[in-house]
Amino acid sequence: MKNLSTSGVVLSLIAAACPFTASAQGSATDEIAKYRQMLADGNPAELWEARGEDLWKKKAGPKNVSLEQCDLGKGAGVVKGAYAELPRYFKDTNKVMDLEQRLIECRTKLQGLTHAEAVKTPFGSVGNPSTIEGLVAYIAGESRGMKMAASATHPAEKRAYEIGKQMFFYRGGSHDFACATCHSASGQRIRLQQLPNLLDKKDAQATYASWPAYRVSQGEVRTMQHRLNDCYRQQRFPEPGYASDSLTALTMYLAKNAEGAVYDGPALKR
């Protein structure tokens, strides 16, 4: 029943996607606001959340175990509220990890996959769904309504935050852009897309606390990693390595700046 009605939602989204191209007035943000209203509380991300929950509980890998013993930072198997506190320092690996890095760790250590197997298909497409995007949607959804609380108190977390901050302001590439070039002023736009001011507390909170998100333009749930890759492309930088420590540092910077926001994802985005 749930699946049927949600695929109805997907269909109406496809039908509704046209105004984007037709819209000469109003920003993409206004259009998204309209879709949100149309959909009421339905979001195709629910499909990813449901699939992710199955993947979390299903025995898999050479060791044929589920991920239910995976420690996301709040103890083995605790999913509720775990996303709200990531990235964080993990003693067993002696490093700061974001959700995707931690899932790769659990899939290799617990389930016995090779690293290459665990990072296969980080970003899915029709007919080739991503296990990681499903898991991330489910785990993030289990923090809905909770306050974002990346602590950045452990020395390694503080260091990650500082590195992330430097990355945010680091200018380079053919256009000499930094993240800050596009995201440190309020009310800026590129074409019809509104650019969040990530140095403004409220904007930073509303932005970070909505990812991962179902992207209407892609028909997929995308993680923060994917969003950052997309922005590095906007910045004319090379694509960062998947699940790299530098992306985790940048995520730590964004997460800490969003501290106190009530998590409201996986959201619906352009």
Ligand code: HEC
């Ligand atoms: C050339 C301009 C440009 C640069 C440089 C840039 N971005 Fe973006 N960013 C965008 C655009 C355009 C969007 C999409 C806005 C939309 O879809 O409404 C976006 C979206 C985002 C979002 C999601 C916003 C939301 O509302 O959910 C985040 C987070 C973000 N950028 C972070 C970064 C970070 C971190 C960097 C540096 C690595 C960066 N951006 C560099 C243009 C840029």
